[in-house]
Amino acid sequence: MNQIAEAVLAGDIRTLARAASWIEQRRPEAETLLREIFVRTGRGLLIGVTGPPGAGKSTLCDQLVGVLRREGKTVAVIAVDPSSPFSGGAILGDRIRMQRHHADPGVFIRSMATRGWMGGLAAATLETALLLDAAGFDVILIETVGAGQDEVDVARLAGVTLVVLAPGMGDDVQAIKAGMMEIADVLVLNKADLAGADQLEQQLRTTLAIGASKELPAIVRTVAEEGTGVAETLAAARAAARTADDPARVAHLWSLRLRDMLRERLMDRYPAEVFLAAAEEVAARRTDPYTVLNGWLNEH
């Protein structure tokens, strides 16, 4: 085993940061390293935290870190931010809230950029989680800011997924919720002190009852701002993790993960220039997209 892998397994913070950058940059060193340390993964508890904007995911994560640290557990937080190529990075709102843990050596915080909307976020986030798992963190929280399919995929790949909701959101949020209900192991009804919390819980229970094709997720009420219900949320996540340890579920999870990783690697074969040259022909209607695609597919 090489030195870098050993430093990762020893939890060396600088090495972890460096390796996480390799993963984000899709450097071949990342694969070599991850292959070497893979046997040491599968010990930490990976928890995905997702939900619509404004539901209070960051505050909840912050509080979960606090509870875990009081238990003496080490925690890694992977914050998936939709970043802007032109602003040069992620927006700070959520990370500022996490800063009270920045000086704590038992907490490792890493933000993921979305690489100019080219996809691959889920695969890179998963690989970062595997890295931190091998490094020995007891719990790895993956917080996805946003509410779309890509963000949901990220949270789902964690294995145990908390979906955070709050009362008082509009129609669009209702629609998003439907997709997220699928992947929830624990539904966190945050801002439970607001008017509408009872009504939202009732709606959730009704919706869940209709679609009872799998085990129903636990529902936990929280007021994350005040720390209320945070310990209960963690307990529910741990209970879900025990169920998630079922071999059939673990295998299903890995099949989703492998699919995502494969998708990335397949696309790596086609550099940007290939697309641009063909695009001009298609745009001018000198050929059609299907002729182009079939040509590429036959090449590889």
Added chain:
Amino acid sequence: MNQIAEAVLAGDIRTLARAASWIEQRRPEAETLLREIFVRTGRGLLIGVTGPPGAGKSTLCDQLVGVLRREGKTVAVIAVDPSSPFSGGAILGDRIRMQRHHADPGVFIRSMATRGWMGGLAAATLETALLLDAAGFDVILIETVGAGQDEVDVARLAGVTLVVLAPGMGDDVQAIKAGMMEIADVLVLNKADLAGADQLEQQLRTTLAIGASKELPAIVRTVAEEGTGVAETLAAARAAARTADDPARVAHLWSLRLRDMLRERLMDRYPAEVFLAAAEEVAARRTDPYTVLNGWLNEH
């Protein structure tokens, strides 16, 4: 040219609905048809409409349809809903609002399901838009409910993209906004009668000025509920479309579209069983994901 292609080009509604289902189901007939009608695409104006939940995208689309119909233009609306496999379909909130156009033969409305979060939404939506473009609709609106990368991709593939924002949203929405600013040709500041509208506009202008690497998007203020600013929004979209007609931009757009379509087709080669068999080995740590992936990549 076969009968179905002719019926599509003639705008036959039943045939369009059937062809749209083929696209969603990834049936080979879809490709055959689209290849045949592709030369007839590129005439309609494709407008993507995206933005965070609650900003008022559906209301704006509904109003845009009204303005276009008064001009005598035909309109297709593709509504991209995060749907739930267990609820059996999309949530109705947004579609109910569009129903006043349902009896109008000059308006065609189609909802896209997200196929169980397996990706491919952007490619399927684009192909549906090409179908409706060939069918002769003057304007094709692609409304994406949601706020994540996948939804943003969908809107971006349209070529002209409206990003709808509203005052009074939290931190998370700010973060999403950064990603969406990139792709906006027109920024629609909806609910402009609310407190905070001036402040939001000021923030947008400041943010845009910092990142002035490309032409700045137009900013239009609307109160979509009352129809205020809707005609101006359409005018701004049309102005953006003229800029978007630049050959370099069109080629870039097609390179993004081809990338998305290729990604789908590559993944079609690997059926679910392949993933599940390997997943069991990986989950048991009898092998690692990279060994598995490299095996697959060498096969094809």
